[in-house]
Structure formats: C-alpha cells, structure tokens
Amino acid sequence: MNNSSTYHIGKAETPWGSEEKAQWLAETTIKRSYLEQVVTKIDALKDKFDITQYGALSYAPEKYPLFSIKTRNWDENKPTVLVTGGIHGYETSGVHGALAFMALEADNYSSDFNILMAPCVSPWGYETINRWNPNAVDPNRSFVPNSPAEESAALMQLVQDQKTSFLAHIDLHETTDTDESEFRPALAARDGKEYIEDSVPDGFYVVGDTENPQDGFQTAIIDEVRHVTHIAPPDDNGNIIGEPITQEGVINYPLKALGLCASVTDAAYTSTTEVYPDSPRVTEEECNMAQVAAIKGALDYLKQHAK
Template sequence: MKDEYSYPIGIKGQPWGEQEKAAWLSTMTVKRSYQEEVVTKITALSERFDISQYGALSYDTERFPLLCIKTKQWDDTKPTLLISGGVHGYETSGVHGALQFVDTKAEHYSQWFNIVVAPCVSPWGYEVINRWNPTATDPNRSFYPNSPAEESAGLMALVASLDAPVFAHIDLHETTDSDETEFRPALAARDGIAYIEGYIPDGFYTVGDTEKPAPEFQKAIIDSVRTVTHIAPPDENNQIIGSDVVQEGVINYPTKKLGLCAGLTDADYVSTTEVYPDSEKVTDQECNDAQVAAIVGALEYLLAQR
C-alpha cells in the first residue's frame, strides 16, 4: 500500500486555492461529445417518452442542457422511480445503462410506476471524462442546500418539481481503475491530505443507505445483476472500498450526511450501483446490461411487495 504520491499540481500538504484549481482545469481536454453520444439518444426517444430540459450548465448553456426523460401517462397514484446516471460524468455505463433501460424496459414498467430518468447529470464531466466539475467540485458530494455544484443543484430542483414524492431511487455509478490512478490522488492533493492507496474491487456491488439499508431490496438487485456479470468479492478485511460488507456485494454509506446523490430524496428504497468496467471479464455492453439488470431487479422486488 502506498501512502506517498507526487501529484503534479499544488504543494504537498497544502489545500488548493483558486490558482491550483485553475491549473487543474487547464489540463482538461474534451475527449467525447455529450451532444453526439447522449443528447441524440435522448431526443430519439421523444415519440415514446416525455423529454424535458430541467436546466443547463453555465459553462456553456447551449452545449450542456440538462435533460430528463419521463414515462407517459403519469399517474400520481403510481409510485415514482427516479433513475440518475452520470453524476460522475466519466462513469460511462451509468449514462448509457440508463438510456438502454429507457429504450428497452421503461415502457413495460410504466404500467406500475412513474419513471423519471436523468441520464447524464454531469455532461461536462462526461466530455472530459472526469469525476469533478470545472470548479474541482465533486457533484456526488454536493447534494445539500445551496450546493456548490450546478449539476447537483439542477437535479435537486428537478426532484422538487415532481408532482409526486420519489418512492425509489437508483443512482448508477462505476468504480474504475482511474479512481486510484487519478481521482483519489487528485482529491488528496486538492484537500492537502495524505493519499493512502486503496483497493479496486473486481465486480459489481451496491451501496445502500445506512439509515434505511433495505437489505432484501439490495439482494434483489445483486441477484438480478449476477445473471449478467460477476459480483465483487470482499477484500481480506471483509470490506469493499474500505466499508464493511453487510451481505454479498453490498455495503452501506450515510448518504445524506455525505451529500451523495442517493440521499437527495426521502425515498424508502435507494441504491447506488457500482460497475467495474476495467475488469478483463466484462465488455462495455455487459456493463450497460448490468446497470439495466440492477434497475430491473429493483423494480421486480418492488412489484412483489405490492
């Protein structure tokens, strides 16, 4: 395990100021197109679903509209499911898994649920393939009042505008090798703290809410996903990314306390999915399929409780 690192920006042990954040931002380059890869897929669904814009990022309002997809025949007597993807824009299957679910499964489940999908919460992060936004802020630690992240504030405003409370929320994420090679070292440098090398689990896992863990709900997600890809094993301490494994492939976080996307509602059932796209055992398509399977597993469990 390494506790020494040399990040190219900033002075070791000193938190970043605006100069260091600007230096970091200057290293970001566009690697793919939100408009071409995401917006075109969303607009192609417009005849089958209600598409609306709930905001736009001030970095470039024309280039980065914030779009959501809703099932038709919205009925306040149905429970409402929220699906969010791309809160960390670099986590690709979160975005495209959400879109695949809408295209292939959402109409079927709209018989029983209102479904609202925000497939790419952080389009700037999607384009530059980064965890943060341009201010070096992590949107997935920024879901609280007066959020410093436009991306998080936009999604919170969307949820507040819904006609019905959110009953269940699935937040689609990935854990990647770059979490250790880039993003956690950058976080340590930004905050002026020591970087301690972590462990990247090989496989799928979920993160439940410590305050309402819903273990059977999480199990249903895991069991659905295992038909598509492998489940992450615990490390030698029976942990995944430093948290105790409470059942196969499941850990819990205090989502509201940490400002996580999964904590933005008061939903009874919440889960954050974590796909591992860098595994030699999976393809990009299988990662998207795993995200779809997670949502389907969640919905089938909820249907069985009716």
C-alpha cells in the same frame, strides 16, 4: 502507502487554492461529445417518452443542456421512481445503461410505476471523462442546501418540481481503475490530505443507506445483476472500497451526511450501483446491461414488496 505529495499539482498537506484549481482545469481536455453520443440517444426516445430540458450548465449552456425523461400517463396512484446516471460523467455505463433501460425495458414497467430519469447529470464530466466539474467540485458530494455544484442543484430542483414523493431512487455509477490512479490522489491533493492507497474491486457492487439499508432490496439487485456480470468479492479484510460488506456485493454509506445523490429524494428504497468496466471479464455492452439489470431487479422487488 502513498501521500498527496505524489500528485503533480499542489504541495503536500496544503489544500488547493485558485492557482492549483486553474492548473487542474487547464489540463482537462474534451475527449468525447455529449451532444453526439448522449443527446442524440435522448432525442431518439421522444416518441415514447416525455423529454424535458430541466436546465443547462452556465459555463457552456449551448453545449450542456440537461434533460430528463419521463414515462407517459403519470398517475398519482402509481409509485414514482427516480433513476439517475452520469453524476460522475466519466462513469460511462451509468449514462448509457440508463438510456438502454428506457429504450429496452421502461415500457414493461410504466403500468406499475411513474419513472423519472436524468441520464447524464454532469455532461462536462462526460466529455472530459472526469469525476469533478470545472470548479474541481464533486457533484456527488454536493446534494446539500446551497449546493456548490450547479449540476447537483439542477437535479435537486428537478426533483422538487415534480411535487410528488418518490418510492425509490436508483443511482447508476461505476468504480474504475482511474479512481485509484487519478481521482482519489487528486482529491487528497485538493484537500491537502494524505492519500492512502486502496484496491479497486473486480466486479459489481451496490451502496445502500446506513440509516435505511433495505437489505432485501439490495439483494434483489445483486441477484438480477449476477445474470449479466460477476459480483465483487470483498478484500482480505472483508471490505469493499474500505467499507465492510453487509452481504455479498453490498456496502452502506450515510447518504444524507455525505451529500450523495441517492439522498436527493428521501425515498424509502435507494441503491447506488457500481459497475467495474476495467475488468477483463466484461465488455462495454455487458456493463450497460448490468445497469439495466440493476434497475429491473429493483423494480421487480418493489412490485412484490412495496405495496
């Protein structure tokens, strides 16, 4: 067992103050370009879809505009689905899998669904390959009133501005080796808590809602993804990331209580995907296509079961 004293910033059992947060921010560096790698792909879709800038991050608005992508010919008689990626910017396939779905598959579903996508909610996190925003706040714990993360607040406003109900929300994520080597130890140190080491599951899994698990919906996603990549087995205690599995590759979290992104729409069907990009059994392209498969599995299920 390790504790928070093993992290190089802060003191054990003492939450970070402004000095520690400033030290953490000073150690972050830009490692890739959001404008070059993500916005160019969004721009390439403008002939097929409606692209809207729904905000910009205040600490660098020119570098970090926020974009949504919508299928055309919206019809109030069709159900509406939200797809989000890059809530945690370091989770690369969440961003590029979302964009790949729009480029390759969205046309096949636009007659049945209105699709709204926010492909990269945290562009600073994308560039620095980071879980938090510059204020050491996790956007995926910040979907709450008066959100402390402007990334989350902007997405909440985007959803509200649609003035419609959502049938489903698929939120695209990854679980990486750095979750255990960096991000969870940093979280424990930031909050002055003990860090208890866990294992990183080797494979794909999803997170449903404890209050509304929709087991068949999760099964459909898992079964579609297994054509692309392997499904994560549970650990020796029957858990994935500390939570008991409810079926193969599925765990549940209380989405609303934790302020998670998948609670933002109050949709009847929600799933948070988790790709494992560090497995020697997968390529970057397979990780992206696993996210595409997850969205397809979800939408195919809804076509049959959510009339």
